[in-house]
Amino acid sequence: xxxxxxxxxxxxxxxxxxxxxxxxxxxxxxxxxxxxxxxxxxxxxxxxxxxxxxxxxxxxxxxxxxxxxxxxxxxxxxxxxxxxxxxxxxxxxxxxxxxxxxxxxxxxxxxxxxxxxxxxxxxxxxxxxxxxxxxxxxxxxxxxxxxxxxxxxxxxxxxxxxxxxxxxxxxxxxxxxxxxxxxxxxxxxxxxxxxxxxxxxxxxxxxxxxxxxxxxxxxxxxxxxxxxxxxxxxxxxxxxxxxxxxxxxxxxxxxxxxxxxxxxxxxxxxxxxxxxxxxxxxxxxxxxxxxxxxxxxxxxxxxxxxxxxxxxxxxxxxxxxxxxxxxxxxxxxxxxxxxxxxxxxxxxxxxxxxxxxxxxxxxxxxxxxxxxxxxxxxxxxxxxxxxxxxxxxxxxxxxxx
Numbered sequence: 268x269x270x271x272x273x274x275x276x277x278x279x280x281x282x283x284x285x286x287x288x289x290x291x292x293x294x295x296x297x298x299x300x301x302x303x304x305x306x307x308x309x310x311x312x313x314x315x316x317x318x319x320x321x322x323x324x325x326x327x328x329x330x331x332x333x334x335x336x337x338x339x340x341x342x343x344x345x346x347x348x349x350x351x352x353x354x355x356x357x358x359x360x361x362x363x364x365x366x367x368x369x370x371x372x373x374x375x376x377x378x379x380x381x382x383x384x385x386x387x388x389x390x391x392x393x394x395x396x397x398x399x400x401x402x403x404x405x406x407x408x409x410x411x412x413x414x415x416x417x418x419x420x421x422x423x424x425x426x427x428x429x430x431x432x433x434x435x436x437x438x439x440x441x442x443x444x445x446x447x448x449x450x451x452x453x454x455x456x457x458x459x460x461x462x463x464x465x466x467x468x469x470x471x472x473x474x475x476x477x478x479x480x481x482x483x484x485x486x487x488x489x490x491x492x493x494x495x496x497x498x499x500x501x502x503x504x505x506x507x508x509x510x511x512x513x514x515x516x517x518x519x520x521x522x523x524x525x526x527x528x529x530x531x532x533x534x535x536x537x538x539x540x541x542x543x544x545x546x547x548x549x550x551x552x553x554x555x556x557x558x559x560x561x562x563x564x565x566x567x568x569x570x571x572x573x574x575x576x577x578x579x580x581x582x583x584x585x586x587x588x589x590x591x592x593x594x595x596x597x598x599x600x601x602x603x604x605x606x607x608x609x610x611x612x613x614x615x616x617x618x619x620x621x622x623x624x625x626x627x628x629x630x631x632x633x634x635x636x637x638x639x640x641x642x643x644x645x646x647x648x649x650x651x652x653x654x655x656x657x658x659x660x661x662x663x664x665x666x667x668x
Contacts, residue, residue, distance in 0.1 A: 307658040308332055309381040313453035316386045319421035320393050323364045324478075326424065327453060329376045329383065330357035337378030345372040345389050364389045395422030395477055401492045404470060405460075407444075408499025411574055412461035414510065415473060415492040418454050422477030427458050430474040444471045444494055450511055457511075460494050461504070469496045505569050507578045514584040518610075518632065520556040523578070528569035531578075535565035538583060557583045585654040586610030586632060590662035597668040603639040606662065611652035614662075618648035622665065640667045 312328045319325060329337050336358045339348045345368050351359040362374060369391055375384040400416040407413060419425055427446050443464025450457040458473060472493035508524040515521050522544065525531050531553045533539045538559035544552045555567070564582040568575050591607040598604050605627060608614060614636040616622040621642035627635040638650065647666035653659035 307381065309337065309376065309378045309383050311376060311383045311385060311453075313385045315454065316388060317362075317420060317454060318388045318390065318393055318396065319364050320395070321364050321368065321389060321391050322366050323389075323421050323423050325362045326351065326359055326451075327362065327374075327385075328354055328357050328359050329378070331378050333378045337376045339374070339376045341387075342373040342375065343370075344368065345370050346374065346387050348374055362387070393421055396420045397475055397491055399492045404493050404495040406497040406574075407460075407462035407494050408497055408574060409462050409465045410504040411499070411576065412459050412504060413494065413576060414449065414457055414459045417456045417458060417473075417475065417491065419456055419475070420454055424478065425456065426476045427456075428474045428476060429460075430472040442471055443469050443496060446473060458492075460492070462494055462496055464496050467496055467498050470494070499574065505571055505574070505576055507569060510579050512580040512582070514582045515555070515557050516584045516587040516610075517557045517559075517561055518586050520554050521581075523553045523555065523567070525551045525553060525569050525578075528571050528576075530570040530572075531567065532570075533565040533567050533581075534577075535563075538563045538565040539567075539581065555581065559583045561585050585657045588652050588654065588657075588660050590652060593663050595664045595666075597666045598638075598640045600640050600642075600644050600667050603637050604665070605635055605637045606650070608634045608636060608652050608662070611654060613653045615651055615653075615659075616648040617651055617661070618642075618646070621646050621648040621667065622650070624650075638665065640665075642667055644668060 309329065309331045312330065317325060329339070331337060336350050336353075339350060339360050341348055341362075344365060346362055346364050349361050349363070351361050353359075360376070364387070369389055372387045372389070373384050374387055375382055396419070398418040401413075405413045427448050429442050429444050429446050443462065443466070445461045445463055447459045447461070448456060449459045460471075460473060464471075470493055473491045475491055505528045506526040509521075523531065526549050528551065531543075531551065532541060533555070538557070539555045540558050542554050542556075544554050546552070561583050564580055566580045567578045569578055570576070586609070588611045589609040596604075606614065609632055611634055614624055614626070614634070616624060616638070621640075622638045623641050625637045625639070627637050629635070642648075644667050647664055649661045649664050651659040651661050
């Protein structure tokens with residue numbers, strides 16, 4: 268159930284100013300550590316403003332290839348940040364809202380000259396909020412499952428259980444569904460509900476319990492998402508080898524393995540093409556290929572003829588960038604060399620005053636850039652290709668002889 272709060276525009280103006288103060292990017296020479304930061308190597312799983320109550324805890328992840336945990340801090344004592352552990356692709360941190368303090372703070376993480384941040388609002392009148400992507404009961408036969416997406420703010424670290432017959436399921440009672448957290452991405456939680464009951468018409472709801480406040484009313488539970496048992500064979504449930512949302516570069520494809528389903532289609536047309544490659548027993552292999560523009564997305568659904576189940580959401584990304592030259596080499600001073608790039612819209616030298624770059628021509632997805640050695644003999648520079656909104660990729664290092 269969504270909650271609405273009055274907005275203090277003076278406070279909002281202050282936090283916007285504070286956010287802008289910390290946004291920036293430093294360009295330095297190839298030989299400095301900060302030059303590596305031109306290829307972005309730090310991002311947070313939380314980018315939206317996080318709202319919570321005094322004393323609440325919240326875990327977030329800083330994704331980076333750095334061998335050591337990035338430094339993390341807050342702009343004031345409204346919240347504190349503490350490193351927790353190494354996780355896949357990055358490092359996990361625990362943010363804790365201070366007791367008896369209200370206001371805004373900016374959580375900052377710094378690594379290799381890069382800084383990423385997100386704002387936090389601590390309000391003692393705020394308990395928690397939950398937004399669900401599904402507001403109607405999902406009909407499932409025994410063995411079938413559905414994944415709900417919840418955006419959760421405040422209340423501490425949530426726990427997901429089921430509610431059955433108007434009350435939370437008692438210990439030892441199997442209920443009519445199994446609830447499992449399958450993914451957390453910042454404030455977004457993906458929870459899979461699998462039907463275990465067989466009595467047609469029975470209902471169960473996803474119950475989200477918080478350390479600081481336990482909900483006890485049916486309307487609050489039902490607004491989060493629920494299932495209703497329907498008739499259906501207890502055959503093996505439909506499965507996909509891929510269930511997490513992901514991005515697929517424009518012009519590329521991906522192969523899904525779908526089990527127990529006779530149909531696999533995108534929910535939005537004109538973004539992806541789908542082709543059945545082969546079938547083996549109960550497994551079907553579908554290749555999806557991007558045909559839309561970067562930023563477009565579509566949900567993919569599988570069906571066995573009676574039940575339709577969402578698999579994941581796929582977003583079209585920027586074209587995969589490639590260079591025809593990836594090995595380091597040298598050119599004579601005053602000499603030039605032409606690179607053929609695919610999927611890139613810009614090509615620059617990492618160190619100023621070493622090479623001049625010039626776009627010669629573009630043919631479809633290919634760009635031809637000429638570099639000319641204008642620096643001193645013995646100097647060198649990395650050459651980087653990029654597209655707007657994506658990290659730059661180094662093609663190679665060229666030196667002047």
